[in-house]
Amino acid sequence: MQLDERKRKILQAIIRNYLETGEPVGSRTISKYTDLNLSSATIRNEMSDLEEMGLIVQPHTSAGRIPSDKGYRLYVDTMLEEKEREITELKEMLLEKEEKTEQLLKQVAKVLAVNTNYATMITAPSTHRNKLKFLQLSRVDKHQILAVIVAEGNVIKNSMIRVREYLDDETLLKLNILLNTNLNGLCMEEINLGMIAAIKQKAGIHSDLIGEVLDAVAEAIKADEDLEIYTSGTNNIFRYPELADQQRASDLITTFEEKQLLGHLVEQSLEEKPETGIQVYIGDETRVQSMKDCSVVTATYELGEGMRGTIGIIGPKRMDYEKVVSTLKTLKHQLDDLYKK
Amino acid sequence: MQLDERKRKILQAIIRNYLETGEPVGSRTISKYTDLNLSSATIRNEMSDLEEMGLIVQPHTSAGRIPSDKGYRLYVDTMLEEKEREITELKEMLLEKEEKTEQLLKQVAKVLAVNTNYATMITAPSTHRNKLKFLQLSRVDKHQILAVIVAEGNVIKNSMIRVREYLDDETLLKLNILLNTNLNGLCMEEINLGMIAAIKQKAGIHSDLIGEVLDAVAEAIKADEDLEIYTSGTNNIFRYPELADQQRASDLITTFEEKQLLGHLVEQSLEEKPETGIQVYIGDETRVQSMKDCSVVTATYELGEGMRGTIGIIGPKRMDYEKVVSTLKTLKHQLDDLYKK
DNA sequence: TATTAGCACTCGTTTCTTTTGAGTGCTAAC
């Protein structure tokens, strides 16, 4: 059986209606509120076909139809209408271009949650592809050296290194120069213990003490690789009865709190990255058990070369895909532009 | 009417039973499972008295009794039995004494939540009473100076300062010495713009450029004053039917996410600080609307002079106060000891 | 051949009624 234009229209009408109401849609409703001018009986025949094709399902015998995951997929892939959709509050926020990226992102997540009525998440741009810009060791007291590492985009890391013996000013200065000349401009990912070993060799360093310090620096650069995820609007899940029952809600809340499952989702969307940078996961496509009744829309934004972060919107399967996708598209571009200026 | 020993015993029995089951307690239950050897009729008479005194209430005519807030208060104030209660996992964790206080605290919150089956929150020690230990300005590139500020307990702050003109090495070095000699050992709270102005004067600095840098340093020290609160085990609220209905759960989740309401609670307990450092808020005593059906037990710990943080456990009013209070007491001492070593 | 009116049937939802049982308060006896 094939999907002719009429079937498409009916399917679209069913989905549109279901997205709004959340109730199974009957043939009579479609017959009345569509410009197809067909009786409910005809619609019933067509619906029967659509069901056979696996695009819609009946929750029980005497109920209307609701879209299946396959139906949603078809809808998302071929039936979305694009609209420019800006959230003016966001525009203003981005103009201010706060100093602290972290704060800005948290704010974005919050405003997005309030405006869409879905839960949102956002990750700061990952740093591992980021280039090292500046590195400094300073003595804080006799046995402690502070390593400060600055990367492109002014991402700053600190690490306290404990040394057994006093390290004199001269050695410290030498180390600073050595490290800066050898590591500057490299991206975090390229720097590792082996590389540091090579530097040691090249510089002819044999002192155990200095070796230890260098190792600690390498550790510091690698550390903290776990990307932080901020969430907002978690309570929005209670707006949708299909997510609000105790078991489901509890599981979802846990997922949001634990975050590392969300991390998988983020990584997934960073990898798959389609041309638009927007990705839609429906139900099981999220690969997260607790989200099997949810859909997630993610957008990948770039704040500079190799510094990619992800925004996600999490809602029920019957989320307003048109609104969410186009809002995210606009926001993504706004964020991308932020760096270019 | 006055509360004689028998009435106390009966009240205690009612509360103990209710804490366990969450069901209204009837006279028959008390008669059977107490060593008072009284018939249910006698218990009924006593219960009637207790109700008149406002210590217990009846949800409806033909139901058993449940403790009122006043009843809980009496119980918490006078009937708790102390036990040493350690969570061995915590002990091990604390022994490791992780480098990163923040990570450690998050872990503590999590373990505590898993072990008690309540929601938990924890704040890092506030820094404003904390003493400045080390301060350094370094040039990252032509127009950017990085200020690194280290306080007692190795609390590190960074701030990027944008300068319009190039600042030569010599000036930078001079500034570093000036700042360190003048500010070291002072606590963050004492340092402000006025103070910096005084230093400028004393040092005879008239350059606008240097003035700006100093102001930025003062700003950096003050900034970030908002205390961060970490929560864990939010989903535990679903274990208690009296909190798990949609409206209440949604409100609570929001409170945990927004956090600033929790902040009030934290400040409150920092101020009121009783001898033990443990504080119990029952129902409305929390002063937070969404927590009117909850109780909160807080503990104030000290990681050094003036560096006080707070741990909180949030559960239903019928939480296991004995367990929670004594667990927190033990944990508090463990944390307090952590610094002394 | 495609569409539609008509109708019997299904089944979740709502509403109302009945039953059950835990628990009380009161009274009279111990």
Next chain:
DNA sequence: GTTAGCACTCAAAAGAAACGAGTGCTAATA
């Protein structure tokens, strides 16, 4: 002062009945 006994209350559980949205199928229609 304590207790047995009993009538009474009321939420919750169980059952029964009515409702109605929606379907599938058949036969008539264009």
